[in-house]
Amino acid sequence: MSEKNRDGKRNARERLATERAKQKAADRRRRTLIVSASVVCVLGLAAVIGIVAANAGKNKASSGSGPVVAPSGALGKDSLAIPVGKDGAKSTLTVWEDFRCPACQAFETRYRSTLHGLTDAGKLRIEYHLVRLIDDNTNGRGSLHAANAAACAQDAGRFRDYHDVLYDNQPPETTDAFADDAKLIALAGKVKGLNTPAFQKCVKDGTHNSWVNKSDQAFKDARFSGTPTVLFGGKNIYEDQTLTPEKLRQMVESAARG
Incomplete structure (x- = not known):
């Protein structure tokens, strides 16, 4: 095999290795983004649930749908x-x-x-x-x-x-x-x-x-x-x-x- 052919194959292997390294790095970044986005979504959902629950509590108190609490000394x-x-x-x-x-x-x-x-x-x-x-x-x-x-x-x-x-x-x-x-x-x-x-x-x-x-x-x-x-x-x-x-x-x- 000529020296020229050997150099060509070596360069091809190096390019393939480089591409594979880039692909792995891209995959790692994508997985990180997916995990981060999932965490953000979970946190965001928790915040929304918290806000809804708080507002529900306020609405419940405002509408008078909570427990009946008589004032002190009430009778009859x-x-x-x-x-x-x-x-x-x-x-x-x-x-x-x-x-x-x-x-x-x-x-x-x-x-x-x-x-x-x-x-x-x-x-x-x-x-x-x-x-x-x-x-x-x-x-x-x-x-x-x-x-x-x-x-x-x-x-x-x-x-x-x-x-x-x-x-x-x-x-x-x-x-x-x-x-x-x-x-x-x-x-x-x-x-x-x-x-x-x-x-x-x-x-x-x-x-x-x-x-x-x-x-x-x-x-x-x-x-x-x-x-x-x-x-x-x-x-x-x-x-x-x-x-x-x-x-x-x-x-x-x-x-x-x-």
Whole structure:
């Protein structure tokens, strides 16, 4: 074999070896990229799952589909009533209300001083039931969030004061401002000792949302005509067009005398 042929074969083998080395290197890079891409996909999927789960938790809390947590001191069937006044009071007023309801605000504005005076004197106990009637009519969230915040205030022993603040700052019925938890927390600043980290967490977590929904369902099951529904001795006295704060006071004081 000539020297020229031997050189040609040697060069061919060297080129083949070089090509094989390049192919192996390319294969290693491709495998590395595939593995890296798989890791990224897994991590990305985990992140997406985490985000979905977190949002699902938030939506669950926001919608009130979580566990039913009654506020501290709630009483009655299914612990749906928040009491204001002394246990020994001879009279009980049952009020079904919605913090977005203009008629509820009108009732509170007209009767507040009378109700405060009678409860402070130990002659009357009021049992408040919170509903979300306006939310249902407007596809809103403010009635639910405000009722939850009021229940959070009950946990802190500040229900009546915060209850009054909500009505004093009630937005127009067409404006769902109470859906903003930040607003509800800011309003808590008007009640001494209420705006604490515990209250803020309770509001943001929607701790009592499911309880509010259960109360709302009880309202619907009772087939009441609207809010406010104000019961005294089992009778809806707010439907009585002759009712006045003075007449209510006389009814309560008469019961107190026996």
